[in-house]
Structures are given as structure tokens and as C-alpha cells.
Amino acid sequence: xxxxxxxxxxxxxxxxxxxxxxxxxxxxxxxxxxxxxxxxxxxxxxxxxxxxxxxxxxxxxxxxxxxxxxxxxxxxxxxxxxxxxxxxxxxxxxxxxxxxxxxxxxxxxxxxxxxxxxxxxxxxxxxxxxxxxxxxxxxxxxxxxxxxxxxxxxxxxxxxxxxxxxxxxxxxxxxxxxxxxxxxxxxxxxxxxxxxxxxxxxxxxxxx
Amino acid sequence: xxxxxxxxxxxxxxxxxxxxxxxxxxxxxxxxxxxxxxxxxxxxxxxxxxxxxxxxxxxxxxxxxxxxxxxxxxxxxxxxxxxxxxxxxxxxxxxxxxxxxxxxxxxxxxxxxxxxxxxxxxxxxxxxxxxxxxxxxxxxxxxxxxxxxxxxxxxxxxxxxxxxxxxxxxxxxxxxxxxxxxxxxxxxxxxxxxxxxxxxxxxxxxxxxxxxxxxxxxxxxxxxxxxxxxxxxxxxxxxxxxxxxxxxxxxxxxxxxxxxxxxxxxxxxxxxxxxxxxxxxxxxxxxxxxxxxxxxxxxxxxxxxxxxxxxxxxxxxxxxxxxxxxxxxxxxxxxxxxxxxxxxxxxxxxxxxxxxxxxxxxxxxxxxxxxxxxxxxxxxxxxxxxxxxxxxxxxxxxxxxxxxxxxxxxxxxxxxxx
Numbered sequence: 001x002x003x004x005x006x007x008x009x010x011x012x013x014x015x016x017x018x019x020x021x022x023x024x025x026x027x028x029x030x031x032x033x034x035x036x037x038x039x040x041x042x043x044x045x046x047x048x049x050x051x052x053x054x055x056x057x058x059x060x061x062x063x064x065x066x067x068x069x070x071x072x073x074x075x076x077x078x079x080x081x082x083x084x085x086x087x088x089x090x091x092x093x094x095x096x097x098x099x100x101x102x103x104x105x106x107x108x109x110x111x112x113x114x115x116x117x118x119x120x121x122x123x124x125x126x127x128x129x130x131x132x133x134x135x136x137x138x139x140x141x142x143x144x145x146x147x148x149x150x151x152x153x154x155x156x157x158x159x160x161x162x163x164x165x166x167x168x169x170x171x172x173x174x175x176x177x178x179x180x181x182x183x184x185x186x187x188x189x190x191x192x193x194x195x196x197x198x199x200x201x202x203x204x205x206x207x208x
Numbered sequence: 209x210x211x212x213x214x215x216x217x218x219x220x221x222x223x224x225x226x227x228x229x230x231x232x233x234x235x236x237x238x239x240x241x242x243x244x245x246x247x248x249x250x251x252x253x254x255x256x257x258x259x260x261x262x263x264x265x266x267x268x269x270x271x272x273x274x275x276x277x278x279x280x281x282x283x284x285x286x287x288x289x290x291x292x293x294x295x296x297x298x299x300x301x302x303x304x305x306x307x308x309x310x311x312x313x314x315x316x317x318x319x320x321x322x323x324x325x326x327x328x329x330x331x332x333x334x335x336x337x338x339x340x341x342x343x344x345x346x347x348x349x350x351x352x353x354x355x356x357x358x359x360x361x362x363x364x365x366x367x368x369x370x371x372x373x374x375x376x377x378x379x380x381x382x383x384x385x386x387x388x389x390x391x392x393x394x395x396x397x398x399x400x401x402x403x404x405x406x407x408x409x410x411x412x413x414x415x416x417x418x419x420x421x422x423x424x425x426x427x428x429x430x431x432x433x434x435x436x437x438x439x440x441x442x443x444x445x446x447x448x449x450x451x452x453x454x455x456x457x458x459x460x461x462x463x464x465x466x467x468x469x470x471x472x473x474x475x476x477x478x479x480x481x482x483x484x485x486x487x488x489x490x491x492x493x494x495x496x497x498x499x500x501x502x503x504x505x506x507x508x509x510x511x512x513x514x515x516x517x518x519x520x521x522x523x524x525x526x527x528x529x530x531x532x533x534x535x536x537x538x539x540x541x542x543x544x545x546x547x548x549x550x551x552x553x554x555x556x557x558x559x560x561x562x563x564x565x566x567x568x569x570x571x572x573x574x575x576x577x578x579x580x581x582x583x584x585x586x587x588x589x590x591x592x593x594x595x596x597x598x599x600x601x602x603x604x605x606x607x608x609x610x611x612x613x614x615x616x617x618x619x620x621x622x623x624x625x626x
Contacts, residue, residue: 062437098309099317153572
């Protein structure tokens with residue numbers, strides 16, 4: 001079946017095949033939401049499981065995510081109504097104020113999008129107020145904060161405090177961050193890598 | 209400059225300590241080789257912006273650090289890169305307080321982008337020098353954009369009729385003027401560093417840690433050319449071209465490090481590792497794409513009489529077996545995130561190990577916690593020699609009392625013989 005073909009092509013990271021299969025599926029009259037959920041996202045779920053089991057690694061995940069993006073670019077414009085219909089939830093992501101590093105944050109975003117979450121990317125050097133504003137505007141369930149420098153870890157504390165009233169869950173990560181630091185500043189969770197960040201997001205959303 | 213007999217003695221004792229540890233022999237005590245980045249400047253109350261824009265101020269701040277701390281290997285103010293001089297170039301992949309970063313106390317930061325696209329491998333492979341000059345340099349430095357017009361490789365026979373007139377273009381001339389100005393300012397800075405190096409030796413008795421810097425061939429391509437995500441995709445999408453480019457870069461990386469060490473006359477080459485970490489590729493991929501060229505690079509440096517200090521940034525739990533494949537007693541592995549007990553077990557008879565005191569602990573922990581951590585490291589790694597005390601990553605904003613705790617416990621508890 002064509003949805004299985006999409007899924008398999010995505011797992012292989014075959015971008016061109018994903019694109020042609022998605023077009024085929026649309027021609028056959030399949031609903032865009034079915035292509036996303038039962039083709040693309042279910043393929044990325046397999047990728048996530050295999051990554052956790054260390055059967056595959058980041059290069060395979062990234063080519064799969066790239067293939068997913070190529071498929072999404074075709075289907076997304078055809079979705080009727082809000083795109084978030086096909087989303088499991090919304091996550092606001094950003095690197096905290098004073099920190100311009102974005103490699104880790106971008107890997108988390110790739111993995112979250114691949115797992116069906118809608119991600120709002122605040123970029124780098126994002127002040128606490130910017131996160132507060134984004135939470136008001138986008139109503140995310142989870143906010144993810146990233147930092148690479150020990151000097152900007154203090155900004156995480158500020159941002160967590162600023163977000164406290166909104167009730168949104170906050171996860172943090174980045175090279176110098178530890179579980180203990182996350183607990184100390186009152187964050188809801190800590191993820192040491194991009195895949196754990198997805199697991200943590202699910203957990204915080206009660207998705208199991 | 210005063211010649212201080214105590215300093216001379218201390219200098220020699222420190223150097224011997226380090227050399228013994230590298231040779232896998234027991235020195236008198238565990239050497240202290242913390243790679244301090246912003247720490248001395250924060251410690252002296254200087255902002256990063258001041259340090260980067262007035263290198264004499266940076267030197268004065270470092271004086272305070274060396275007056276209070278006595279490491280066995282030290283850094284001159286080289287890590288306070290000269291802001292004004294770099295401004296001349298309009299660097300694209302670097303931001304610092306004064307250029308792009310608001311907070312004068314923030315550390316400078318590296319901005320990753322694709323400075324070489326996925327379809328440019330053939331061009332790079334055909335002629336790396338031309339690619340770097342006509343593409344990478346103009347993309348990296350706004351003020352050197354004019355260099356993209358130069359194609360000197362086409363000058364053979366009467367080719368120069370076509371390639372030389374381009375020096376008449378204003379864009380080319382502007383870029384060349386910038387380079388002249390840059391070279392002049394840079395040489396002043398180097399003179400200053402050279403003077404500071406003498407001061408370290410003669411007044412503070414601290415040997416300079418570095419003779420040259422280097423990078424793994426994979427990182428050479430991955431850090432400032434392709435970028436993390438693109439080069440990881442290349443592993444899957446164009447593995448042959450990636451391998452060819454790494455192979456092409458390996459002798460260039462070797463040459464650059466050997467030339468750097470020759471110019472300084474000092475044998476320690478610090479090699480900063482980035483993209484081979486556990487999280488970014490499998491063991492097989494590391495063994496195919498990252499390690500062979502790095503191993504060759506290390507071997508050739510050792511053959512040239514140099515000592516590679518492999519500064520292993522990030523997590524390397526699954527790479528230890530590879531790291532054994534180097535000449536015995538000639539290499540230092542300075543780790544960030546690893547099980548040091550395992551590292552000692554696997555590498556102990558081959559290479560000197562160092563590092564691993566967590567930076568978050570130094571920033572947010574207590575002296576007692578630091579002391580306990582360092583004691584454990586000494587218990588596990590010091591026996592038999594081949595161990596040096598260093599922090600996990602370069603130190604910025606550690607609490608001074610925590611740095612003092614690391615120094616104190618190493619001096620007192622890290623003693624082999626009195």
C-alpha cells in the first residue's frame with residue numbers, strides 16, 4: 001500500500017522516493033492528514049525507536065527528517081483548516097538570552113517536528129520576555145530552553161521563573177546542563193540529547 | 209624584564225612534571241593544566257569586551273591570575289582574540305561583545321552556517337586552495353569579498369594576461385588593502401604575545417601550553433565549511449565525496465600544524481575535536497569517517513617530533529578503543545565527558561589522560577564538592593603516571609574558590625613523592 005511505501009522510503013531517508021510516493025498518494029485521493037499521520041509521522045516514529053535502540057544514528061535520523069520535510073512541503077498546503085490539526089501539540093523552542101549557539105536546539109526541533117509536534121522556533125539570544133510573549137501568543141504545552149555556555153545557564157533560571165505563572169511545562173538542555181541543575185531552577189525536565197527531548201515532551205504532555 | 213631564580217626553577221619543575229606525565233611516568237605530583245578561557249579575566253574584574261579591545265589590559269588581567277594560581281601549563285592572552293583587528297575583516301562566523309553581542313561580559317561565540325554547499329565537493333576536490341581563496345574566504349570575511357575575482361591558477365603561459373588585470377578592480381584592491389592593514393595590526397599583537405610569553409617564563413615560571421593548534425580533518429570540513437547537520441547528512445547522501453574531501457584535507461591539516469609548531473618553536477599541538485562525539489555518529493561511522501584521518505594526523509605529528517594534546521570536547525564513551533591506536537607515551541587525551549576509570553583502564557598504557565572536572569560543578573558547586581571530585585580522579589587516574597588535572601571544558605565563569613579547591617587538592621593530594 002502506498003502509505004507503507006511512503007513510510008519505508010522515509011525510513012531509508014530516500015527524499016526523492018518520499019516525494020514521488022506522496023504525489024502518488026494524493027493522486028489516488030488519499031487524505032493529506034492520512035499521508036502525514038500514517039505515512040510520514042509513522043515512518044519517523046520507527047526512526048525514533050531505532051535511534052533509541054541504537055540501531056541507527058544521527059546521520060540516518062537527519063536524512064529521514066529531511067525526507068519527511070520534503071513530503072510535508074507537498075502535503076501541508078493541502079491541509080484544510082489549521083495545520084495543527086495534524087499536530088500532537090505545540091512546543092516553543094529557543095536558545096536563551098546571551099547565547100548564540102543553535103546546533104543542539106536545531107537538532108531537537110528536527111526531532112520534534114519529525115515526531116509530529118508543531119514547533120515555534122524563537123531562534124537564539126531569546127530573552128525571558130520573548131518566551132513569555134510567545135507562550136501568550138502560541139499557547140504551547142511545552143517550552144524548551146537551550147544553552148551551551150555556563151555563563152548563560154543563569155538565564156535559564158530567569159526564564160523558568162518568568163514562565164512559572166503561565167503554567168506551561170519547561171524542559172532544558174545543552175552541553176553544561178545537568179539533571180540537578182534542572183531540578184534546582186525548577187524546570188519540569190532535562191534532556192541530554194535530541195531524542196530524549198522528544199520522549200520528555202511526550203511525557204510532559206502525558207502522551208506516554 | 210627581571211629574571212627570577214625561583215621562577216626559573218618553577219618553570220623547569222612544571223615542564224618536567226608535564227613531560228613525565230606524557231611519557232607515562234610518575235612525576236613528583238599530578239600536573240595542573242587547566243585550559244582557562246574567560247576565567248582569568250572575570251577573576252581580575254575585566255570585561256570580555258575590554259580584554260578583546262585592549263590586549264594590554266588583557267595581559268594585566270592575566271598577571272593577576274598567574275600571581276594567584278600557578279598551573280604547570282598556562283595560556284597567554286591568545287584566547288582574548290583581538291576584537292578591533294577581527295572587525296577589519298567583517299568576520300561572519302564569529303560574534304563577540306563589541307560585534308554582535310550586547311553583554312560586554314559575554315564570551316565570544318561561534319555562528320555555524322554552510323560556508324560550502326553540498327554541490328561544491330567537486331570544486332573543492334579539484335583545487336582546495338582555489339576553493340578556499342575564491343569561495344570560503346569571501347563568504348567568511350565580508351571585507352575580503354574581492355578575493356573571489358582572483359584565479360591565479362589560470363596564469364600559466366600567457367594566462368596571466370587574463371588573471372593579473374583583475375588586480376585593477378576596486379573590490380580586489382580594497383580586499384588587499386584590508387589584508388595589509390590586518391597583517392600590520394596582527395603582527396603587533398603577536399609581538400605583544402611574544403613578550404607576554406617571556407614574562408610567563410621569567411616572572412611567573414609557567415610554561416606556555418601551546419605551540420600550535422589543529423583540528424581533525426573531519427572537523428576541518430565540518431566546522432566552518434559544511435556545518436554539523438549538513439556534514440552528518442553527507443555521511444549518508446554522499447559518503448564517497450566526503451571521504452575524498454577528508455583525505456584531501458589530511459595532509460593540509462598536518463602541514464598547517466607542523467608549520468605552526470615550527471614557527472613557535474614549541475612542540476605541543478592542541479587539537480580541538482568537535483563532531484566525532486557519541487551523539488552524532490555510530491561507532492562504525494566514527495571508524496570510517498572520523499578516526500582514520502585523525503589517527504594519521506596524530507601519527508604524522510608524532511613523527512615530526514610534536515606532542516598532540518587531543519582536546520576531546522563532548523561525550524566520548526564509545527570511542528575509547530579507537531583512541532588506543534596511537535604511538536605510546538606521545539599523546540595526551542584531554543577529556544570532557546567520559547568515564548575516567550574506563551579511560552584509564554583502556555588507554556593507561558598508551559596515552560596520558562586529563563580533564564573531566566565538570567564546568568557546571570566549577571560554576572555552581574561548592575569547594576568541598578570540587579575537592580571530592582578531584583580526589584576521586586586522582587585515586588583512579590594518577591597511579592603509574594599518565595594523568596594531568598584539567599577541567600572538562602575551557603573555563604569561563606567558575607567560582608574562584610572552586611578553582612582554588614581544584615589547585616589545592618591536586619597540590620596536596622596529587623603528590624607521588626616528596
